[in-house]
Amino acid sequence: MKRIDDRAEPAPAPTLPSTEPIRLVDRKGHRVVDSAYPTPDHGTLLTLLRSMVIGRRFDRQAGALARQGRLAVYPSSYGQEACQIGGVLALAEHDWLFPTYRDCVALVTRGIDPVDTLTLMRGDWHNGYDPGRYRCAPQCTPLATNASHAVGLTYAARRKGEDVAALVLMGDGATSEGDAHEAYNFAAVWNTPVVFLIQNNHWAISVPVRKQSAAPTLAHKAIGYGMRGYHVDGNDAAAVYSVVSHALGEARAGGGPAIIEAQTYRLDPHTNSDAPQRYRDESEVEYWKERDPVARLEALLRAEGRLDDAELDRVAAEAERLATDLRERLSGERSPRGTRDAGRRGGPALSPDDLFTHVYAAAPPMLAQQRQALLDELRGV
Amino acid sequence: MTETTMAQALNRALRDALAADPDVLVYGEDVGPLGGVFRVTDGLAAEFGAERCFDSPLAEAGIVGTAVGMAMHGGRPVVEMQFDSFAYPAFEQLVSHVAKMRNRTQGAVELPMVVRIPYGGGIGGVEHHSDSSEAYYAHTPGLRVVTPGNPADGYSMLREAIDCPDPVVFLEPKRRYWDRADLELPVRTESMDRAVVRSSGTDVTLIAYGPMVATALETAEAAREEGIDVEVVDLRSLSPFDDATVAESVRRTGRAVVVHEAPMFGGYGAEVAARVTEQCFHYLEAPVLRVGGLDIPYPPPKLEEYYLPSVDRILDAMDRLQWEADWFPEAPPRPRADAVPLPCNDSAGASAGGSDRSRSEVSAWAPSRP
Numbered sequence: 001m002k003r004i005d006d007r008a009e010p011a012p013a014p015t016l017p018s019t020e021p022i023r024l025v026d027r028k029g030h031r032v033v034d035s036a037y038p039t040p041d042h043g044t045l046l047t048l049l050r051s052m053v054i055g056r057r058f059d060r061q062a063g064a065l066a067r068q069g070r071l072a073v074y075p076s077s078y079g080q081e082a083c084q085i086g087g088v089l090a091l092a093e094h095d096w097l098f099p100t101y102r103d104c105v106a107l108v109t110r111g112i113d114p115v116d117t118l119t120l121m122r123g124d125w126h127n128g129y130d131p132g133r134y135r136c137a138p139q140c141t142p143l144a145t146n147a148s149h150a151v152g153l154t155y156a157a158r159r160k161g162e163d164v165a166a167l168v169l170m171g172d173g174a175t176s177e178g179d180a181h182e183a184y185n186f187a188a189v190w191n192t193p194v195v196f197l198i199q200n201n202h203w204a205i206s207v208p209v210r211k212q213s214a215a216p217t218l219a220h221k222a223i224g225y226g227m228r229g230y231h232v233d234g235n236d237a238a239a240v241y242s243v244v245s246h247a248l249g250e251a252r253a254g255g256g257p258a259i260i261e262a263q264t265y266r267l268d269p270h271t272n273s274d275a276p277q278r279y280r281d282e283s284e285v286e287y288w289k290e291r292d293p294v295a296r297l298e299a300l301l302r303a304e305g306r307l308d309d310a311e312l313d314r315v316a317a318e319a320e321r322l323a324t325d326l327r328e329r330l331s332g333e334r335s336p337r338g339t340r341d342a343g344r345r346g347g348p349a350l351s352p353d354d355l356f357t358h359v360y361a362a363a364p365p366m367l368a369q370q371r372q373a374l375l376d377e378l379r380g381v
Numbered sequence: 382m383t384e385t386t387m388a389q390a391l392n393r394a395l396r397d398a399l400a401a402d403p404d405v406l407v408y409g410e411d412v413g414p415l416g417g418v419f420r421v422t423d424g425l426a427a428e429f430g431a432e433r434c435f436d437s438p439l440a441e442a443g444i445v446g447t448a449v450g451m452a453m454h455g456g457r458p459v460v461e462m463q464f465d466s467f468a469y470p471a472f473e474q475l476v477s478h479v480a481k482m483r484n485r486t487q488g489a490v491e492l493p494m495v496v497r498i499p500y501g502g503g504i505g506g507v508e509h510h511s512d513s514s515e516a517y518y519a520h521t522p523g524l525r526v527v528t529p530g531n532p533a534d535g536y537s538m539l540r541e542a543i544d545c546p547d548p549v550v551f552l553e554p555k556r557r558y559w560d561r562a563d564l565e566l567p568v569r570t571e572s573m574d575r576a577v578v579r580s581s582g583t584d585v586t587l588i589a590y591g592p593m594v595a596t597a598l599e600t601a602e603a604a605r606e607e608g609i610d611v612e613v614v615d616l617r618s619l620s621p622f623d624d625a626t627v628a629e630s631v632r633r634t635g636r637a638v639v640v641h642e643a644p645m646f647g648g649y650g651a652e653v654a655a656r657v658t659e660q661c662f663h664y665l666e667a668p669v670l671r672v673g674g675l676d677i678p679y680p681p682p683k684l685e686e687y688y689l690p691s692v693d694r695i696l697d698a699m700d701r702l703q704w705e706a707d708w709f710p711e712a713p714p715r716p717r718a719d720a721v722p723l724p725c726n727d728s729a730g731a732s733a734g735g736s737d738r739s740r741s742e743v744s745a746w747a748p749s750r751p
């Protein structure tokens with residue numbers, strides 16, 4: 001009987017992901033040989049380490065700014081650097097990244113100015129960079145809702161004959177949303193080169209991952225959609241980088257999209273206004289601190305004679321410069337909860353005019369009138 | 382009397398409802414051990430156990446969809462959407478199932494369920510944390526949409542919503558969660574489908590609900606200093622609409638302004654203005670004016686002050702209510718409420734004057750269901 005769908009053959013069933021995460025560097029910094037996934041070369045490992053040191057310093061600085069009231073909110077990446085950096089560095093420049101609110105460190109790694117990275121969190125605007133320039137979509141807050149955008153974008157790229165893949169970052173909690181399932185399914189049915197990197201940091205605010213899913217791993221979900229699923233140690237930057245690179249390569253070659261679950265941990269509260277003592281035990285945080293992604297890569301590179309104190313100092317100084325620069329450039333900033341008058345004291349100019357400029361391609365008369373009324377009001381007319 | 386915030390009053394309402402009725406269940410995202418991001422469910426999981434108050438998978442459509450099933454089979458689910466914008470994945474369930482079940486089944490199936498949604502801005506929230514989504518729900522026949530403006534109503538209306546045989550979208554004005562009132566709980570205020578005159582006046586009726594009630598009362602105070610006597614009506618129920626109370630007030634004052642945070646275009650205020658115009662046309666001295674949010678996506682924290690209706694903006698609107706007309710001796714005399722026949726399509730006319738209600742009734746909450 002003739003098949004009515006246009007696939008010549010049913011795709012072979014993908015194999016189940018391992019319940020033991022793929023790991024290339026253990027928590028002590030020793031190599032774990034995995035024949036399926038190569039450990040990146042020393043140069044790449046050094047780049048991963050350098051980016052993690054810088055990313056972490058940025059993250060600490062952003063956290064401090066939030067505590068001082070200079071950011072409206074900050075969702076920390078502390079502990080998740082290997083996922084965000086391993087994932088982003090595996091992308092080619094022309095590929096696209098689809099991040100969430102959690103992923104400021106991924107944005108910095110993508111080359112976006114830290115000040116612009118924090119535009120959303122500063123409360124200045126909803127997004128502070130040009131997505132096209134960095135091939136980086138705006139940070140997404142409504143969970144899982146940007147995953148389908150990646151599918152559509154790569155579909156459009158293929159129509160144009162472009163070799164563009166996309167990496168979607170999402171949390172463990174977000175996988176419960178209907179939007180996540182629809183995006184997975186579209187990606188698989190359309191065979192678009194999208195890799196969904198689930199940062200399983202074990203908590204969705206106060207809800208543990210076991211209340212989100214009854215699957216053996218989140219990576220197992222891939223099987224039902226007919227795509228490949230990988231389960232990786234998300235605190236092992238080498239493994240994340242290697243597996244994401246592998247999955248992107250397969251996807252580009254027409255092998256279909258993939259779900260990668262990376263086991264990691266959110267060491268900080270959900271945001272600066274969260275109260276984790278209400279729902280988790282501090283001992284759990286300690287357990288994960290012993291699996292720190294930065295320390296293990298540093299240990300490996302030192303042990304193999306590729307990193308010394310001088311080099312580490314140099315990287316630390318670079319990170320410090322970034323933090324100082326960020327602090328200084330935001331020091332004139334008024335607090336997001338400040339009053340209108342305080343706002344005139346410096347920092348990036350916030351114009352009420354901007355409220356109306358980009359609602360439509362051109363402001364319709366109705367909006368132009370509102371703009372005028374607001375400006376009149378502010379001038380005391 | 383104890384100082385009680387709206388969040389505490391809502392919490393107490395949930396607690397008392399859980400205690401009063403074993404069919405009441407509270408679930409949603411982070412409502413268990415955390416007690417909700419606004420702490421409205423604080424302590425409930427500890428007191429009533431994970432059987433009665435629990436965290437669900439993170440999926441709003443699933444939360445509301447499972448609540449439909451529970452309500453179909455004897456449950457009284459009270460589910461929480463974490464923020465206004467995060468209720469949108471549940472829109473399909475709300476519009477296609479929650480709102481229509483009774484009607485589809487000719488009354489055979491009813492859905493006694495409550496969907497609690499913190500809504501509105503003014504808390505410095507980044508994008509997707511400040512929407513005023515009331516018009517979407519109010520536009521959907523079959524949903525009751527109510528919103529308390531003070532702690533006492535927070536308690537009483539939530540208890541009533543949970544007891545209600547119809548599904549209720551319970552909109553909680555998140556910027557008022559921390560507003561305090563001296564209060565003895567339990568408290569029973571006016572029935573949740575009634576509007577209430579919060580402050581009487583003779584010159585203009587200021588119609589508000591939820592987060593804007595406090596702003597309206599502040600405005601009334603400021604206006605009094607300018608010699609304008611403002612009556613503030615707190616709608617409380619957005620759907621169904623209490624035509625009688627609103628029309629009675631506007632017929633007395635002859636002027637009306639309606640205020641809300643949501644964008645003005647296609648907003649809930651348009652419905653209010655249209656109804657008031659239809660029912661009070663011959664009593665009006667000036668067009669019914671609206672004060673609303675700007676017709677733009679909700680702005681980021683540092684710009685939200687430009688967006689939100691303020692006392693000054695409401696006073697400005699009041700200034701435009703054609704007061705000069707009163708000073709012309711040749712101006713036609715203002716029609717009096719008791720002298721002019723009501724428009725014939727005015728179904729509310731029969732009860733104008735509010736004679737069928739006892740406004741000041743405040744009795745302890747009767748825990749048993751009517």
Ligand SMILES: Cc1ncc(C[n+]2csc(CCOP(=O)(O)OP(=O)(O)O)c2C)c(N)n1
Nearest residue numbers: 102141142143171172173174203204205467
């Ligand atoms: C559709 C939707 N529902 C609810 C929320 C509120 N919310 C923000 S973050 C969060 C938890 C998300 O957990 P997870 O996906 O695991 O990501 P993480 O924050 O841990 O990085 C929730 C419930 C939201 N942003 N979007």
